């Protein structure tokens with residue numbers, strides 16, 4: 218099975234095959250119609266305290282979770298060694314275990330004991346004053362050695378740094394000894410801290426992470442598909458979570474050890490899905506303990522193919538172009554007319570019935586040249602896209618008619634403001650040099666507003682329109698900032714944040730923007746974070762991670778805005794559906810479609826959050842599931858696994874293929 222995108226659902230084989238077909242541009246044969254499981258297990262994450270609550274009933278029933286976790290970790294370690302073309306057999310492998318005093322260390326000790334039982338040379342560096350007693354005994358019995366790093370440690374059977382008994386491990390500075398072991402190891406098992414981490418790493422774990430972690434991070438290294446054989450030893454296997462990452466919020470509060478593979482127990486934690494911590498997790502292998510997740514609200518969700526498909530509207534027998542959804546765009550400007558072409562073309566190719574464009578004459582002409590189907594006149598729109606390619610208030614000399622039109626368009630969305638405009642007032646924009654099309658715009662807005670605020674169509678507020686957002690808006694307003702734009706928006710609401718702060722804590726900042734504005738927030742990045750409303754004062758957090766790094770190219774954001782507008786128009790075209798509580802999922806589905814188009818365009822198997830692998834007790838199946846992307850895609854595309862550079866227009870060209878893939882899946886389920 219070769220998945221080219223981040224569909225995390227196990228049991229989606231048919232769909233994956235459909236996508237492989239997509240790389241060959243062969244949509245002739247739809248996949249077999251098999252019922253699709255829509256199991257949230259691999260696409261949902263729960264916070265540490267929620268995981269503990271789900272573990273409790275199993276532990277009370279005496280289920281040996283730690284032993285199950287350790288066996289899984291040992292199997293994953295073996296698979297990592299085996300996939301190295303010239304790697305050592307387990308029996309010849311040098312394994313360095315970094316073990317903390319908690320149960321995370323316990324998992325690591327039992328796992329390392331299983332490897333030592335098979336002959337591996339295992340040294341455990343104990344970072345705390347104690348070790349899990351039974352785990353320690355198991356490792357010592359299996360022939361592993363233990364080096365205590367803390368001078369105050371009380372660990373029976375361990376070499377202690379100040380003992381001066383002449384054993385190799387105790388000569389010199391213990392941290393240097395660990396670094397020597399590190400440099401000669403084939404595999405490091407990081408079991409210093411798991412879900413019990415409090416704040417940033419301190420003490421010996423912090424020092425170790427600083428030495429080892431710093432050595433392993435190179436932001437200049439290319440974005441490769443997952444699990445290609447490691448260029449250099451040692452590989453790192455993180456137990457449950459990489460030590461040092463913010464388990465619940467996805468931040469990197471201090472030093473940490475990035476992993477090649479993270480073996481995660483029972484359920485994903487938010488750090489596996491949220492940037493920037495998710496980048497430190499590498500390939501994630503999830504071990505199913507059979508938790509009852511049904512009564513525990515999901516903290517963070519990864520948008521899936523199955524979820525995205527739910528928001529797509531297939532043409533119906535009695536459709537006309539209006540019924541399929543009309544997208545209105547106020548995008549592009551004299552300064553950036555190309556953004557008009559990109560956003561309008563993306564909307565037109567993403568399953569909308571029609572596109573209405575409003576902008577300066579030059580941009581209008583360019584849109585018409587490239588998109589003769591676009592219309593410029595009066596009429597109703599089921600969704601709007603505003604701001605892409607329009608200079609913001611700091612960069613526009615005078616408020617342009619376009620900005621004025623956007624301001625007027627957004628005015629009725631202002632929550633709790635007394636100045637709910639009379640429809641007629643919308644017609645009086647008060648600018649002498651207003652192009653004809655803007656008068657048309659005002660005329661076409663008027664009928665939309667008759668049903669009150671709830672009936673307002675969804676609107677994507679992008680780029681230069683972000684500073685025109687009313688103070689508070691309803692959830693059908695989606696804002697699509699990148700980190701710099703979100704920082705600016707938050708600053709305008711009195712928060713002292715810059716772009717770096719947003720990149721350090723994307724979830725926290727997106728939540729703050731959601732709280733302050735009420736808008737559905739889509740924060741763009743390699744992993745895109747969406748926060749929307751899940752009921753009064755209740756956020757819903759959904760992320761997308763299928764985008765290949767090739768997608769960061771000029772105009773890519775304009776394509777996202779346009780195609781998201783088309784998705785919203787499709788959803789809004791079904792008038793019986795209220796979109797308020799669906800906006801986070803819709804926005805994330807828009808990001809998924811954009812990312813998948815980027816994958817098809819670039820032919821890349823790389824993704825910011827690669828698919829989660831479900832642990833399989835069967836060793837062969839586990840090895841197959843963990844196999845390098847290049848192997849999985851070998852026959853799918855000549856470009857795999859890395860892909861090729863793309864332009865925004867290439868992404869647009871793939872949007873119809875993305876829709877074709879969704880449309881061809883499990884046809885019986887469309888009824």
Ligand SMILES: NC(=O)C1=CN([C@@H]2O[C@H](COP(=O)(O)OP(=O)(O)OC[C@H]3O[C@@H](n4cnc5c(N)ncnc54)[C@H](O)[C@@H]3O)[C@@H](O)[C@H]2O)[C@@H](O)CC1
Pocket residue numbers: 272276282283284286317318319320321322324345409410411412413414415416417418419420422423456457458482
């Ligand atoms: N509870 C369970 O039933 C299961 C737990 N499992 C494992 O147990 C782990 C949780 O175990 P624990 O609750 O013992 O917690 P951890 O082992 O994750 O963390 C506690 C240890 O980390 C140290 N620590 C905490 N904050 C630190 C900081 N800021 N700087 C340096 N050291 C710090 C503590 O001193 C302690 O030694 C999970 O992540 C998982 O690996 C698994 O065995 C599966 C079953």
Ligand SMILES: Nc1ncnc2c1ncn2[C@@H]1O[C@H](COP(=O)(O)OP(=O)(O)O)[C@@H](O)[C@H]1O
Pocket residue numbers: 699741742743744745764765766767768769770771772773774775776777811825
């Ligand atoms: N490293 C990356 N990997 C994958 N996708 C990315 C990466 N960086 C940015 N993106 C995506 O590319 C798009 C860039 O949008 P934006 O910043 O608005 O660019 P532009 O203004 O040039 O259109 C967003 O959809 C974002 O999620």
Ligand SMILES: [K+]
Pocket residue numbers: 321407408409410411455456457458459460
């Ligand atoms: K760990």
